[in-house]
Amino acid sequence: MRFPKASEQRGRVLTALGNMRQQLSLVLGAATASRESAETHLARLELEQRVVRVGIAGAAGDEDLADALRHPAMAAVREQLNAVHAAFYREAGTVPGQLRELVERVAPGAASRPPSDWLGRVGTGTLTVPPLWRIGSSTMDDSGPFPVAVPLLDESHLAITSAPKTREAIDSLIEGLLLRVLSSMEPGAVRVHLWDVGQLTAVLPNIYPLSRTSAVSIYDPTRLEDLLDELAGHIRRIHAQTMQAGHHSLRGLRESIGQRTEPWRIAVLYGNNETLPPEELRELKRIAGGALAAGISLIIVDMPTVLGGGVENIRLLDEHRAVTSMIGPDLVVDLDPPLTSAQVSGTASKLAEALIAKQGGPRSFADLLPAELGQENSARELRAPVGFHEGDPVEVVIGDATPHALIGGPSGSGKTNFLYALIGSLAARYPPDELALYLLDFKEGVSFAGLAPGRRDNSWLPHARLIGINVNTDREFGLALLRFLADELRRRSAAAKEHEVTDLAALRQQDPDGHWPRIVAIIDEFQYLFSGRDTVTNQATALLEDIARRGRAQGIHLILASQDIAGIDAFWGKPAVFEQCTLRIAMPKARRVLAETNNAAVAAPKWHAVINHDSGVAHGNQLAHVPDASSKDIFSSLQRKLFELYANDDERPRLFDGAHSPLLEHSPAFGGLMPGGTPKVLLGQSIDVDDAACAVELSRSPGRNFAVIGTASAEALSIMDAAARSLGRQYAPHAVEFLVSCEVDRCAPAVDHLVDGLKSDAHLVTRLTADDLGPRMLQLLEEPADRPRILLLYGVDAALPTLEAKKPGELKSGLDHFRALLKQGPTRGVHTLGWWRSTARLKDTLGFGGPDDIGAWAALDVQGSELSTFAAGQVVHWSPRPGRALFFDRSTHVSPEVMIPFDRPEF
Known part of the structure; x- marks a missing residue:
């Protein structure tokens, strides 16, 4: 009974295994089919890629590719390529027309039109600039040429690369571009900067008529840093200006306020394939990165570097053809015919004249x-x-x-x-x-x-x-x-x-x-x-x-x-x-x-x-x-x-x-003198902001005597003359007595003139000789003073031998009396105004008593080192100069001051 059951189980196992074999066969078949499909798809993609690399037309001429395309499995590829080819040529037929329409719309007027339409005319543009500027034309098929334009100004920089023997073609290309720009904008709206490492002066010479205006600037070939510094400074200034106004570029600011605040700038740099020094190269790149926002466009020629910012490239193939990054390397640009030198220079002259006329011509002070x-x-x-x-x-x-x-x-x-x-x-x-x-x-x-x-x-x-x-x-x-x-x-x-x-x-x-x-x-x-x-x-x-x-x-x-x-x-x-x-x-x-x-x-x-x-x-x-x-x-x-x-x-x-000595009569201080109060001696003009005079008060105090020191007779006579005349103005007639002694013969006429003037003002004047000095000084010491007395002594040093002499039986000399008068006289109303021709003679006159009896002095041609004794021991910085004196009054001065003696007119 057990065998039927085992047989039944075995049958079920075999059935399950059979089912499994069937499923595995199905899976393996599907996998094989998928693999074959994937391999076919990959082969199609690889074939498409190969065709794309060489182009549809190139694939027809390649036997390997042609055989591959004829394979039944590649029928879909053939159909797709044929559809793309047909669609491309259907679309391509409309491209030239579209490009012509585009350039006409965004580059109106001189930006794209033939030169005959704008050459010699003055532009009127103020706010906006065309984004494209024509340089030539190109063709795609039998539909005819289409215009080729490149961006500039707010849009892009240009990098131009030459071919052998194309320098003239590049110059013509740039001249055409610059004239298109300058003729599109109002005069003064664009500035051009020219630099050529290999040319001293002949950088686009046809546009030189514009160099007499601010529209064109030319830079030394050895001083590229000057141009770079100017552009960098301009960028920093514009950046600060626009940022403060809440804008990121000059164009944004211009559009916001509705007016042009700064001119556009075009910098043309010819590098001649020379490598720039590292620092200049770094600065140029920094400038290029921020230039467009500041309204600056660079046109660089044969400069082996990569700039920052937007850059369009133009590479010349020969004198008439070029390729550009704007339309790609497969389309050749036929450059526009160059303008003649006469056309360029004539247009530049008209633009210069228009700019000068706009500026109103030469301006005047009015x-x-x-x-x-x-x-x-x-x-x-x-x-x-x-x-x-x-x-x-x-x-x-x-x-x-x-x-x-x-x-x-x-x-x-x-x-x-x-x-x-x-x-x-x-x-x-x-x-x-x-x-x-x-x-x-x-x-x-x-x-x-x-x-x-x-x-x-x-x-x-x-x-x-x-x-x-x-x-x-x-x-x-x-x-x-x-x-x-x-x-x-x-x-x-x-x-x-x-x-x-x-x-x-x-x-x-x-x-x-x-x-x-x-x-x-x-x-x-x-x-x-x-x-x-x-x-x-x-x-x-x-x-x-x-x-x-x-x-x-x-x-x-x-x-x-x-x-x-x-x-x-x-x-x-x-x-x-x-x-x-x-x-x-x-x-x-x-x-x-x-x-x-x-x-x-x-x-x-x-x-x-x-x-x-x-x-x-x-x-x-x-x-x-x-x-x-x-x-x-x-x-x-x-x-x-x-x-x-x-x-x-x-x-x-x-x-x-400073070239003219002042007149005493013109001094406000002299005009303000009048009888009464403590008399003061005017000596000369103070070198001060106020029109003030240097003066010494002749108070009844010890030391209120005054000395002129030096051999400069003209200045000495002027100081003594001003002192006497200013004193005379402060006394009523017969209220003062002047005792005058002159021991310098050549000064006698000037002293006589002064005496005559004092007498004409009804003042008492007594003339003294050298022999009179000693006795009169003793008299002044012994007799009571009924009126102030002023001793005017010219050339005291010349009288010293006479004053030093003693008559038999006399205990004191005239010099002793003079010294006593200098010490005691001011308190008795007797003041001495004297002229000594050297500091040594003045010291001899004063003797061992020291300089205290000369309370004020004016030094002429005397070195400062000789005056320390008379300036309270301080170091005196003074080098004599004509028409000037060093004045010191120990009662009012901390240090000596320079003064200008009043002019004493010749008589």
Whole structure:
């Protein structure tokens, strides 16, 4: 019974195995079929790839590919390729027409039209630029050629690669592109920069007519860094401008505000396949990366480098054909026929004329002036145009951001003319209660003399408070100006503290009744202040640094002008002044005025200036044509208008002319003398901002005697003459007695003239000889004084032998009496004014009593080392110079001061 059951189980197993074999066969069959299908599909893909590589037309000529395509399994491939081929040629037939339509639409006018349609015409475009510019044409089939255009300006850079003997073709290609661009845009909207490492001047010479305008600039082949610095500075400036306005590019800013703020720039660089130095190459790549956003396009020729930003490539095959990355390497571009030299230069001339006409032609000084005089307010800043660039005014701004200015330019570069343009433009805009000018010229000349009243023209510039000319030997006057400015700075600072404000604008708001004009001090050839290693240099350096640092807040501004600042040793290691001079103005050929790497002034044309408000960094450069402001009758006509509008006699400026000695009669101090009070002796003019006189009070105190020391007879006579005449003015007739002795024969006529003048004023005058001196001095000591007496002694040293002599039986000589009179006389109303021709003779006169009996003195041709004894033992820095004296009054002076003896007219 068990066997049937085992047989049944065996049958079921066999059935299951059979089913399994069947399923396995099915699976293996399906796998084989799938494998065969995959292999067929892979073969088709590989075949398609091979056909794509060589092209459908190329596959027909390849026997292996042709046999493969004929295989029955590849029928689908043949059908697909045939369909693609047919579709391509159906579409390709419409491409040339589409391209022609596209170029016509996006590149209108000169951007794509034949030259006959635009050559010699002036463009009018202002805001938008065509994205494409035609360079030639190409063909795809029998449907005809289509235009080939490349992007430029806001869109892309161009990299051009030459073939042998294609330099002329490249020049023609670039000339055509540039003329298309320049003829599409309004004059001045595009600037072209040209540089060729292998050409000194012949860089696209056919467009040179434009080089007389700002439209074309040509750079030295050895100075690529100049071009790169200019472009980099422009990018930085535009980036700051656009970022502040909330835009990422100049195009975005232009479209936002609806007007052009900056010209486009195209820089053409011929590299001649030379490798650039690493630093220049890095800078060029940095520029290329940010140039398009700043409106700059580069066209580089044969320069083996890869630029940043968008770049289109043009590779010439020969003189007439090229391939471009715009349409791919399979289509050859037939370059447009080159324009003739006459066509290019003629069009460039017309474009130059249009640009000059648009700018209004040459501008004059009158164009700098406002329509109505004196309407501006200086509370915040001073702002005035000083020249023009492309017809637009270029302004100088003096305020908190640019508090002080440095102006440099060699002789003949137009520095004085620029100063007149600046002064006139400021004075025309701001009334005198808004602007006060202090003008100082250290060079030998009269640059600012015309701003003061003169014999031929009695008008003056009402804004001028001080005018100093011919002060090249009077460095003390420059120091006096700095002291005045420092005092004014302290006065304003105290007022600001009192009103709890920090700057001039706030002070004027809090104190509207105060007089707080902005002060501008212009010092021409300021380096003379620091020409010596002495106390003048030390004090001037300290004062200038202090004013430069703190003056901005109180509205006190310095404008320092110089032909050359290279030799100012006083500022080595002390950059405070130059750091504060953020406004830099460089005349043509000026060096070291702008930043060290900024050479813009070297190439600046005549009658121009580089204006820079960014401490001389290149990106702050503004080139300005400065009109003639200093020729005859140009500035004076404005001055007369301002004089009629503002001036009165009380505001006459202080004129200091170092070339002329002042007259005693013209001194305000002399005019104010009158009888009464303690008499004072006027000796000469103080070298100071105020028109003050050096004077010695003849009080009844010990030592109130005065000595003139030196052999310079003209100056000595002038000082003695001024002293006597000023004293005579302070006494009523017969109220004083002058005792006069002259022991220098050649001076006798001058002394006689003085005596006659004193007598004509009804003063008592007694003439004394050398023999009279001793007895008269004894008499003055013994007899009571009924009136003041003044001893005027000329050449005391010549009388010493007579004074030293003693008669038989006399215990004391005349010299002893003189010494006693010097000591006791001032307290008795007897004062001595004497002239000694050497310090040694003066010491001999004083004897062992020391110098205390000479309370004041004026030294002429005496070295400073000889004067220490008479200056309280201090070291005296004094080198004699004609027409000047060193004055010291021990009762009022800390140290001696230089003075100018009054002029004593010849009689």
